[in-house]
Amino acid sequence: MTVFLILATLLVAGALLLVIPPMLGAGAKAREHAARQEQVRTVLIVLREQLAELEADHAAGRIADAEYQRSREELEQRALTEAGTTEAGVDAAPARAWALGVVFAVPVLAVAVYLVLGTPEGLDPASARPAPEAGHQITPEQMQAMVVQLADRLERQPDDVQGWMMLGRSFAVMQNFQGALATWAKIGTKIPDHPDILADWADLLAGASGRKFEGDPDRLIARALELAPNHVKALALSGTSAFVRHDYATASAQWEKILASLQPGDGAYGSILASINEARAKGGMAALSPPAGAQMAGIGGAPAAREEGAAASAPLTLRGRLSLAPELVQQAGSDATVFLFARPLQGGMPIAALRLRAGELPVEFDFANAQRMSQGPLPEQIAVGARVSKGGGATAAAGDLESQTVLVAPDAQGVSIVIDRVRK
Known part of the structure; x- marks a missing residue:
């Protein structure tokens, strides 16, 4: 009876794991x-x-x-x-009422179906006491225990394709990357040769290493594409891996294969085309023009469609490190808003801005995906500076903490910005 209850609970929990997080806005x-x-x-x-x-x-x-x-x-x-x-953004509001209903309805329906079609008398009446209402809720500790049990079973039964997919997605939902790495180190050599599983675990392992694809992630992606050359997730990961290592031609080529399988009216068409054109711009290649009817969406929420004949502005790829002088850490506080601006030398509207929290400093910054606030060709040099806003506004005020303005090229790398003074 105990084994039956464990397996039944694991199956119900797995189903809820696939359904509840997106309904709560965690997808x-x-x-x-x-x-x-x-x-x-x-x-x-x-x-x-x-x-x-x-x-x-x-x-x-x-x-x-x-x-x-x-x-x-x-x-x-x-x-x-x-x-x-x-x-125009997607409606990502959590459906908490529906999620709560599903949490209670799935176990209740499972029990009802078993009572009608199963053999309830096969259970030991003495030990099958009704669970309290709170028993429908699965604690993180219980879920972790179930995942460990599933991993142990896959070590003995490595050919269970569905088990491997459930295990990988459970780790992803729980954001338990260290557990995923430990499990991979223990039984990763037994993974089935299946493109869906290979792609899921490549994504999981890359996420566990900070989106670094070298080693096992790249190997799993390559094998998935050998088995299924048009596998969408594997192609997407392959393009992302190439983009991260600055192989923009390969990134564009892999994403273009996905684009070829979509209709221009598909909602994902515009975002994929925007990513392709970003890679092509970084690689010095001509941009692809959207066909009529394509739904366009730019990187970071900016509209990617431009008026016909308008020249695309050069990408802003400024990267570096933003830090706060040690003597100002206490004065800044951890929740204060930090603005990092990239402006034209003559002043005026910023080209782009990033907003951070003082508690996140020091941090590596990258303007590649930042929202552009002014369009058109970038100047040869731009002014970059940062400020801790005591009042939370973007306009400078006395008492704010700020950095010196640094003049750099729009594609400069390794720029150091230090907030080290108090504005008078």
Whole structure:
């Protein structure tokens, strides 16, 4: 009876693991949408502060009426565009009521079906006492124990394809990357030669190593593509691996194979095409034009479609390290907002901005996926600076902590920005 109950609970828990996290907003699409919304909010904050600065300059007579009107219209148009991007995002609101209903309904239905079709008298009545209502909830410790049991069973029965897929996805849902690595070290050599399993575990192992694909992830991806050359997840991972190691031609080629299997009206078509064109831009290749009817979505939530004949702006690939001087750590506090700006040398609207928390510093920053706030060709040099905003606004104020402005190329690497002074 005990074995039966363990297996039944494991199966129900596995089903809930596949269904409940997306309903609670924990799926990959929800995380992507949340990141996109966060970037849009950052842009809107900066635009609002830019408008306030413009109003102040006009009131003080520092800019002419014509320049004021033109700049105001540009800011308003940009704000409308960003607001439209926010509304166009996927509906990632958690369906908690449905999730709660599923959590209770699945076990109840399973028991009901067993009572009708199974053999209830086969259970020992003395030990089969009704569980309290809270018993429907599975604690993380119980789930971890079930995963360990599944891993132990796969060590003895390595040909169980569904078991391997459930094990990999359970580790991914639980974000237990260390457990996945330990399990892989123990029984990874027994993995079935199946493209779905190979791709899932390649993704899991790459995530466990900080999206580094060298070694086992690349080997598993290559084998999955040998078995199924058009396997979508394997192609996507292969392109990502190539992109990470700056092999942009291969990244574009692998993603183009996915694009060829989609219709222009598919929702994913635009985002894949945008990724392809980003790789092609970084690799010095001509961009692919979207066909009529393609649903376009830019990197980081920005619209990727441009007016016909307009020249695509060069990518901003500035990377480096942002840190806070040790003597200012206590003064900054861990929850203060940090803005990192990339601006034209002559000032004005930032080209792009990143928003962080002071508690995250020091941090490696990368503008490659940052929301562009002004379009057009990039200058040969840009001004980069950071500020800890005590009030949370993008406009500088007395008491803020800030860095020196550094002049760099838009594709500079290894740039060091240190917040080391208090604004007077």
